Amino acid sequence: xxxxxxxxxxxxxxxxxxxxxxxxxxxxxxxxxxxxxxxxxxxxxxxxxxxxxxxxxxxxxxxxxxxxxxxxxxxxxxxxxxxxxxxxxxxxxxxxxxxxxxxxxxxxxxxxxxx
Amino acid sequence: xxxxxxxxxxxxxxxxxxxxxxxxxxxxxxxxxxxxxxxxxxxxxxxxxxxxxxxxxxxxxxxxxxxxxxxxxxxxxxxxxxxxxxxxxxxxxxxxxxxxxxxxxxx
Numbered sequence: 001x002x003x004x005x006x007x008x009x010x011x012x013x014x015x016x017x018x019x020x021x022x023x024x025x026x027x028x029x030x031x032x033x034x035x036x037x038x039x040x041x042x043x044x045x046x047x048x049x050x051x052x053x054x055x056x057x058x059x060x061x062x063x064x065x066x067x068x069x070x071x072x073x074x075x076x077x078x079x080x081x082x083x084x085x086x087x088x089x090x091x092x093x094x095x096x097x098x099x100x101x102x103x104x105x106x107x108x109x110x111x112x113x114x115x
Numbered sequence: 116x117x118x119x120x121x122x123x124x125x126x127x128x129x130x131x132x133x134x135x136x137x138x139x140x141x142x143x144x145x146x147x148x149x150x151x152x153x154x155x156x157x158x159x160x161x162x163x164x165x166x167x168x169x170x171x172x173x174x175x176x177x178x179x180x181x182x183x184x185x186x187x188x189x190x191x192x193x194x195x196x197x198x199x200x201x202x203x204x205x206x207x208x209x210x211x212x213x214x215x216x217x218x219x220x221x222x
Contacts, residue, residue: 035211037159044202044213044214044215044216045151045153045159045202045204045213045216046213047204047210047211047212047213050209050211059209059210061210062116062210095158095159100164100206101149101161101164101165101170101206102149102151102159102161102164102204102206103161103164103170103171104160104161105158105159105160105161106158107158108158
């Protein structure tokens with residue numbers, strides 16, 4: 001079945017970096033755009049970034065532009081989010097989701113930025 | 116950025132009730148509106164996209180309507196598993212933006 005599984009979250013100090021992964025299975029990965037969405041503790045959903053099916057188009061929210069980089073590895077059917085210059089405000093559960101219909105979502109991975 | 120405003124922010128209802136949640140966009144988004152359900156500690160789940168297209172596997176008790184700036188999600192015959200938080204999202208223009216959520220609670 002179609003499945004997305006995130007990994008790579010953890011506790012990191014402000015200013016440091018972290019890379020998240022989203023392993024895709026059950027569908028043709030190269031046919032679909034992919035998104036990252038985050039949710040701060042007790043808060044609502046915030047769209048973060050998208051990458052086109054072919055990897056050529058990448059768009060970011062203003063809150064992460066210049067610090068985060070989305071990428072994909074078609075050989076590994078995996079989506080990535082490289083997060084640099086992390087701040088306390090980046091603390092959130094990060095989800096990946098498929099297509100502009102956002103279906104399905106992964107289970108999420110928690111990133112905690114704390115000194 | 117397009118602002119999405121949901122109302123109400125919270126709603127109490129009983130099993131068997133029919134409820135409607137409203138979402139308003141700060142500018143026209145054609146039919147680029149999605150609805151998601153989220154239960155505590157779980158990932159969001161897609162219910163509707165394109166304002167009224169039911170996601171595969173979602174029961175027909177969920178329905179969406181609207182176009183332009185005003186949209187609604189209707190849930191008929193509430194069951195215990197329907198009590199959750201619901202979010203709208205515009206997927207017409209980047210950056211995609213979400214409403215603040217509507218918490219549906221059991222009365």
